[in-house]
Amino acid sequence: MCLEVFINTVNLIIHIGPPKTGTSAIQKWLKDNTDFLRAHGIFYPQHKEDSNGISSGNFLSVFDPLKGDYKLNLKRIEELKNKTAANNCHTLLLSSEFFFHRLLPLVNNLPNVRCIAYVRNPAELHESHYNQSVKRHGNVATIRRADSLPMNALKVLGDYASKLGDRLILRAYHEDLFLNNSIVSDFLTAINLPAEEVANISCTKRINTSYTLEALEVKRWFNRYELGGNSNLLDRILQSYSNGVTRFTFVGKHQFNDYKRQSLKWLRQLNEQAPFANGDKLIKVVHDQAHQNFYKQEISMQQCDSVLRYIAKENIALLTNLALCVYAQPNVEDKPPFTDVLFQLVPPSAAVPNLLQYTKRAFVNSYSYKIESFDDLNYTQGNRKFRVSVNRLLRKRFSLVAYLKVRLLLLSLKA
Secondary structure (H helix, E strand, C coil): CCHHHHHHCCEEEEECCCCCCCHHHHHHHHHHCHHHHHHCCEECCCCCCCCCCCCCCCHHHHEEEECCEEEECHHHHHHHHHHHHHCCCCEEEEECHHHCCCHHHHHHCCCCEEEEEEECCHHHHHHHHHHHHHHHCCCCCCCCCCCCCCCHHHHHHHHHHHHHHHHEEEEECCHHHCHHHCHHHHHHHHCCCCHHHHCCCCCCCCCCCCCCHHHHHHHHHHCCCCCCCHHHHHHHHHHCCCCCCCCCECCCHHHHHHHHHHHHHHHHHHHHHCCCECHHHHHHHHHHCCCCCECCCCCCHHHHHHHHHHHHHHCHHHHHHHHHHHHCCCCCCCCCCHHHHHHHHCCHHHHCCCHHHHHHHHHHCCCCCCCCCCCCCCCCCHHHHHHHHHHHHHCCCCCHHHHHHHHHHHHHHHC
16 A cells, blocks of 8 residues: 555544543553554654643644634644654544544544543542642632532533544543553553553553642642742642542532432433443442542641641752742731641741852742732731741842841841
8 A cells, every 4th residue: 555545544533531531641651652552553643741741642733822722733633644654553643631622623624533532420520620720720719519510521522422423432431440440541442452452551650640638738728829930849749648638528418419419410411312431330330429538628737747747858948948938928818737837847047048049049040939019017026027028038039138137037036
């Protein structure tokens, strides 16, 4: 078969997520195992990822930024199909959650397309979205009761199912229903890799790991402050904190039962409209699920101390920087037990860098944060006066006078 004919017969598989259905883990494995995929005739284009192994997948491989939005670039898809054929592969595989709301332009402009998406329990998804909002998007609020669960993902999938028919493959998202209890293994079977080979694949590395209850509450507290670049470092360390409650819900029993009723209604409706792999089993799992592992959204001083000491053990410079940021923002209401524990672990004298460290950081990394001005004249004594001075210091890129004032106040605090 000549190359041109081969290119025209290249199949396209588009994985669209949706969000919070293991996409990061799938993409990380695909990116790290391109040789294995090519050996089975599947070409997966490389893409960038952040320090947590998270990325937008292949989205920017086929879409171009345009005036605050994105436009499909058919030329790039043709180039990827050429690369697929040049690598002696019969299938081009693309994955990105950003395809979820931009799928129809892709499918309508391309032949030989199949799409894969996962169906997750809406109640579980709702709480997962909340946890992610604390973890990555600076949410400081406690979780709120939803009279009606957001069903946007299921509605979109139902619409796609009616328009795409058998070109859309839906699969149940639940660890107990996956091959090897692994989303990666489940996905590999969905793209028709041999089951006997998939069964032997190790997919133990977790990406975008969920926080423990204690880590989530500490992050929610830190979200109240402007932390600059410290936020990403904090996120990575909190993901690795495991000495706490790993299975928890903030949803009470009455609310849980209401969410279950709503979820079952929509899952059954989608499964009737577009029967999906393990759909009946997912519905049974949701139906049989009991309310358990409920916790109030708060932690004790001991729990907070454990998390902050873990941060110190992993990166003492980070905890010191975090404390300095908190000292610099007295306009943010202190919340026990967090500030109590933090200020015990990092007292004022430990938070302020020496002159050499301050000078180096100021000119290399900059101590200029987006911290609100706070010059309240009522703060004239002790720790409060010190915090106002630190506030002024961190709002400047470099000021020897401001630094010396902070140092003098430290001496008065020790006196």
